[in-house]
Amino acid sequence: MTGDIILSSSGENPKTRQQKQNRYRMIVLFISIFLALVAWLYGYFSTGIDVLPFVSELLPGAVQIDVNSRLYIGYGEDGSVVGYAAVGEAPGYAGPIEILVGIDPDGKVIGAKLIQERESPGFFRLIEDADLIGQITGKPMSSNFRLGEDLDGVSGATLSAEGITSATREAIRLTAREGLDTPLPPEKKSIKFGIPEITLLLLYVAGYVGHKMRNRGLKKKIRLGMLFIGMVVLGFIYTAPFTISMVITFLSGYWPDWQNNLYWYLLIGGILFVTTVDAKNPYCSWFCPFGSFQELVSKITNARIYKPRKWRGAFAWLQRGLAFTAVLMGLALRNPGAAGYEPFATLFDLRGTIVQWVFLLIIIFSSLVMYRPFCNYLCPLDPVVDFIGECRRLIIEMRKKW
Amino acid sequence: MVKKSRLNLREMLLLIFVAVSVVLVGFQWGEALLGEEDNIPDYVRPTAAFEVDESLYDNWNQMDVTPTLHHQRTQEPKTTPTSSQ
Numbered sequence: 123m124t125g126d127i128i129l130s131s132s133g134e135n136p137k138t139r140q141q142k143q144n145r146y147r148m149i150v151l152f153i154s155i156f157l158a159l160v161a162w163l164y165g166y167f168s169t170g171i172d173v174l175p176f177v178s179e180l181l182p183g184a185v186q187i188d189v190n191s192r193l194y195i196g197y198g199e200d201g202s203v204v205g206y207a208a209v210g211e212a213p214g215y216a217g218p219i220e221i222l223v224g225i226d227p228d229g230k231v232i233g234a235k236l237i238q239e240r241e242s243p244g245f246f247r248l249i250e251d252a253d254l255i256g257q258i259t260g261k262p263m264s265s266n267f268r269l270g271e272d273l274d275g276v277s278g279a280t281l282s283a284e285g286i287t288s289a290t291r292e293a294i295r296l297t298a299r300e301g302l303d304t305p306l307p308p309e310k311k312s313i314k315f316g317i318p319e320i321t322l323l324l325l326y327v328a329g330y331v332g333h334k335m336r337n338r339g340l341k342k343k344i345r346l347g348m349l350f351i352g353m354v355v356l357g358f359i360y361t362a363p364f365t366i367s368m369v370i371t372f373l374s375g376y377w378p379d380w381q382n383n384l385y386w387y388l389l390i391g392g393i394l395f396v397t398t399v400d401a402k403n404p405y406c407s408w409f410c411p412f413g414s415f416q417e418l419v420s421k422i423t424n425a426r427i428y429k430p431r432k433w434r435g436a437f438a439w440l441q442r443g444l445a446f447t448a449v450l451m452g453l454a455l456r457n458p459g460a461a462g463y464e465p466f467a468t469l470f471d472l473r474g475t476i477v478q479w480v481f482l483l484i485i486i487f488s489s490l491v492m493y494r495p496f497c498n499y500l501c502p503l504d505p506v507v508d509f510i511g512e513c514r515r516l517i518i519e520m521r522k523k524w
Numbered sequence: 525m526v527k528k529s530r531l532n533l534r535e536m537l538l539l540i541f542v543a544v545s546v547v548l549v550g551f552q553w554g555e556a557l558l559g560e561e562d563n564i565p566d567y568v569r570p571t572a573a574f575e576v577d578e579s580l581y582d583n584w585n586q587m588d589v590t591p592t593l594h595h596q597r598t599q600e601p602k603t604t605p606t607s608s609q
Contacts (some may be wrong), residue, residue, distance in 0.1 A: 227603070246553075430535050433539075444546070451553065455557070457556075457557075459556070460553070461553070461556075463549045463552045475555055477551045477552055478557060481545065481549075481552065484541065485545075491537070492538070495541060498546055499541075500546075
């Protein structure tokens with residue numbers, strides 16, 4: 123048989139068919155990149171906030187406002203300064219948060235307005251309940267403006283609340299420095315490195331070592347242990363799984379400060395690193411909290427994976443379509459929080475709308491008859507990892523050619 | 525024959541699961557984009573297009589606004605606020 127040309131059932135040479143498929147994949151890859159770029163540019167040029175109306179609300183006695191970069195100085199009818207308003211920016215859960223803080227000439231906060239945010243409404247309901255903006259108002263600018271110190275923490279929306287307080291501090295420092303000419307001491311930034319970061323690093327290392335193991339029994343035990351730790355620590359305790367919002371935040375360029383968001387960098391950087399260098403994705407199969415939960419439910423009935431051959435291609439493209447729509451939507455609207463559709467927060471934080479609860483219940487019931495239904499048919503991360511793998515393959519091929 | 529019909533039932537259930545899930549994902553996007561205005565605090569700008577509250581502009585347009593340095597954040601207003609605190 124050596125040297126014979128093996129023809130496929132369609133009568134086509136497999137090599138030619140492979141070449142055709144590669145060409146097709148490359149075209150799809152380039153179209154995807156082009157569309158994402160268009161969405162990114164659209165988002166970049168179409169978002170913008172007019173701040174002045176907010177300034178006039180915060181400084182009601184002002185008849186003239188001087189604009190000095192991010193600082194607004196309000197003058198009264200007699201020409202005296204009636205107050206200052208400054209814009210502060212800090213990363214939130216799903217992108218930058220901008221807050222306008224009004225300060226009177228004596229250095230007291232007279233009001234604050236959230237002028238831009240990307241967070242999901244659920245987080246802001248929690249912030250509203252804690253009356254965080256109300257807590258900021260009335261304090262002297264020398265206050266700490268820190269959660270757990272002079273401001274109450276917001277359980278379940280820590281990142282959003284920290285974004286607001288951090289942006290507030292930035293606005294106040296700007297006013298103190300450039301408006302009141304009484305600079306505040308520089309802000310101390312400590313690196314946040316705790317249980318979630320340590321757990322994540324250990325899981326990455328264990329996942330990397332684990333998938334290279336030859337002893338199948340031990341490998342299975344390690345994997346089950348990791349799945350359990352992932353579900354409990356990254357899921358139920360910290361509610362910090364990898365989401366499509368993180369990918370969109372990353373692509374939008376809303377990179378948070380690393381000192382406070384080391385976990386974000388470890389999660390995104392880790393997945394990028396292992397999928398580009400090792401071409402393996404330990405996250406999904408070894409410690410994804412939601413995947414672990416589905417697997418746990420599947421164990422009740424010993425449900426197996428079900429992927430009928432005739433639908434496999436269509437379902438794969440549907441999953442890619444959902445993920446790609448989420449990315450385009452997030453980039454075009456510059457709203458990563460709105461694009462995500464994973465039911466992670468509903469399960470791990472017991473927080474969600476009726477639709478999200480229905481979605482979660484359907485997935486849980488489906489897990490009784492199918493192995494990881496969300497991961498296999500709907501999760502946007504699988505296509506993201508595929509996409510990275512495809513780019514990696516393309517680069518390797520190009521390097522070989524050149 | 526029995527085996528075949530069971531397989532078809534599983535297949536049908538799978539198709540229903542995927543179809544219902546896609547519809548629910550669509551609803552979630554709709555919810556997120558349109559926002560739940562009743563539940564959002566007044567200082568939060570929803571993700572949907574904002575309605576123009578012209579009175580705000582009337583007020584500040586009467587003022588004398590002087591950009592003192594290079595940066596002027598206000599270009600053509602793309603979005604306008606509805607909230608008041």
